Amino acid sequence: MNAESLAEKHGSMPSLNKVIASFFEIDKVCLMHASNCHKGEIMTTQEDTYEGGCTCGQVRYKINSSPLIVHCCHCRWCQRQTGTVFALNALFEANHVELIGGEVSEIVVPSPSGKGQKIARCPKCQFAVWSNYYMGSIKDLIRFIRVGTLDNPDRLPPDIHIFTISKQPWITLPPDDLVVDEFYDYEKVWTKGNVQRREFFLKSATKEAFYAVFVKSGSG
Ligand SMILES: [Zn+2]
Ligand SMILES: [Zn+2]
Numbered sequence: 537m538n539a540e541s542l543a544e545k546h547g548s549m550p551s552l553n554k555v556i557a558s559f560f561e562i563d564k565v566c567l568m569h570a571s572n573c574h575k576g577e578i579m580t581t582q583e584d585t586y587e588g589g590c591t592c593g594q595v596r597y598k599i600n601s602s603p604l605i606v607h608c609c610h611c612r613w614c615q616r617q618t619g620t621v622f623a624l625n626a627l628f629e630a631n632h633v634e635l636i637g638g639e640v641s642e643i644v645v646p647s648p649s650g651k652g653q654k655i656a657r658c659p660k661c662q663f664a665v666w667s668n669y670y671m672g673s674i675k676d677l678i679r680f681i682r683v684g685t686l687d688n689p690d691r692l693p694p695d696i697h698i699f700t701i702s703k704q705p706w707i708t709l710p711p712d713d714l715v716v717d718e719f720y721d722y723e724k725v726w727t728k729g730n731v732q733r734r735e736f737f738l739k740s741a742t743k744e745a746f747y748a749v750f751v752k753s754g755s756g
Pocket of ligand 2: 609612615
């Protein structure tokens with residue numbers, strides 16, 4: 537199904553969608569749902585389901601996706617912010633992380649890039665459930681889920697150890713694990729399918745901005 541027929545299936549503005557689709561050269565995207573929907577259209581990986589939450593139980597979240605990658609970060613910031621030796625973060629598209637209980641409160645703290653990290657915490661027990669890093673162009677598009685807040689954290693071991701330049705010396709990493717001194721190139725490390733997912737959500741975000749500026753304002 538192409539973008540035009542998919543847009544017609546969703547019911548309105550087929551010609552407008554055709555224009556947007558050709559502008560962004562998108563052929564398998566649900567335009568009417570913008571980036572909140574790509575079930576069955578672009579996903580090349582099998583969807584998994586994860587649930588988790590804070591320690592008091594007020595904040596609960598659900599994820600219908602597989603992670604883009606799982607980082608084990610040994611940077612000093614993560615050590616300080618977790619009060620321990622590393623942070624284990626699973627990266628998911630933000631629109632795949634659904635808050636199913638409570639609300640989160642967000643604060644911005646320093647990060648290795650200098651651009652800051654936004655941490656989402658339970659306002660009651662103050663435990664952090666995820667972060668957004670302002671690195672590269674991903675901004676708010678990816679949530680770094682703190683793996684320890686999953687109901688079953690054993691499901692997501694690390695895919696890569698990053699910032700091992702500041703790894704605490706007593707930790708011995710598994711010999712076959714992927715290890716980098718600092719950070720890495722997405723396209724060389726992520727699976728091909730997940731690189732495509734990244735391109736898709738970046739494109740979707742651009743499309744949403746375009747839609748907001750040129751379509752919503754234009755249509756009054
Ligand atoms: Zn809580
Ligand atoms: Zn870190």
